[in-house]
Amino acid sequence: MVPNDAIPNLRESKPPWLVADLRSDHAGETGAIWIYQGILSTTNEDAVKEFAQHHLATELCHLEEIEKFLDKKDRSVLIPLWKILGFLTGALPALIGPRAVFATISAVENFVVAHYQAQIRRLRNENIHPHIASVLQSCRDDEAQHEAEAASFISSQPGKLLRAWCCLISVGSNFAVKLARMI
Ligand SMILES: [Fe+2]
Numbered sequence: 031m032v033p034n035d036a037i038p039n040l041r042e043s044k045p046p047w048l049v050a051d052l053r054s055d056h057a058g059e060t061g062a063i064w065i066y067q068g069i070l071s072t073t074n075e076d077a078v079k080e081f082a083q084h085h086l087a088t089e090l091c092h093l094e095e096i097e098k099f100l101d102k103k104d105r106s107v108l109i110p111l112w113k114i115l116g117f118l119t120g121a122l123p124a125l126i127g128p129r130a131v132f133a134t135i136s137a138v139e140n141f142v143v144a145h146y147q148a149q150i151r152r153l154r155n156e157n158i159h160p161h162i163a164s165v166l167q168s169c170r171d172d173e174a175q176h177e178a179e180a181a182s183f184i185s186s187q188p189g190k191l192l193r194a195w196c197c198l199i200s201v202g203s204n205f206a207v208k209l210a211r212m213i
């Protein structure tokens with residue numbers, strides 16, 4: 031028999047900051063799925079396809095997990111925008127080549143790891159929603175693995191243009207999270 035405290039109460043009330051963060055996580059995982067779909071729709075490289083398919087499967091699981099504890103009414107109204115931006119974030123570098131794809135994924139995942147880490151820390155500090163904290167921890171670990179894998183494929187320092195693109199990705203992700211937290 032499963033002990034009572036092992037059954038998470040997914041409907042337990044959440045503070046407004048957590049709902050806002052989960053809305054941004056849901057938007058982010060949706061965007062992540064579309065990043066990999068964007069890559070898969072434009073790349074001709076087998077190694078990139080294999081990389082994207084493997085990551086896409088993980089991102090689909092992440093979205094499914096987050097949907098379990100974020101009510102439909104609390105999800106971002108900008109989902110179509112996150113899908114389009116995600117698609118472009120994957121498709122554009124995939125048109126350039128594998129190096130651009132791996133640098134983009136490394137930049138995105140670096141951002142996401144820090145984003146999840148901050149929420150896990152706050153949940154643990156406030157001693158609330160241990161189940162959500164452990165799901166976010168598992169997502170965070172997967173994203174760190176995605177980042178490490180992408181970084182391992184970048185053999186030399188990216189050029190100026192690619193560095194500027196990755197910088198744009200980080201600034202854009204930061205702005206997207208702020209927006210998704212609100213609406
Ligand atoms: Fe993810």
Ligand SMILES: [Fe+2]
Nearest residue numbers: 139172173176
């Ligand atoms: Fe990821």
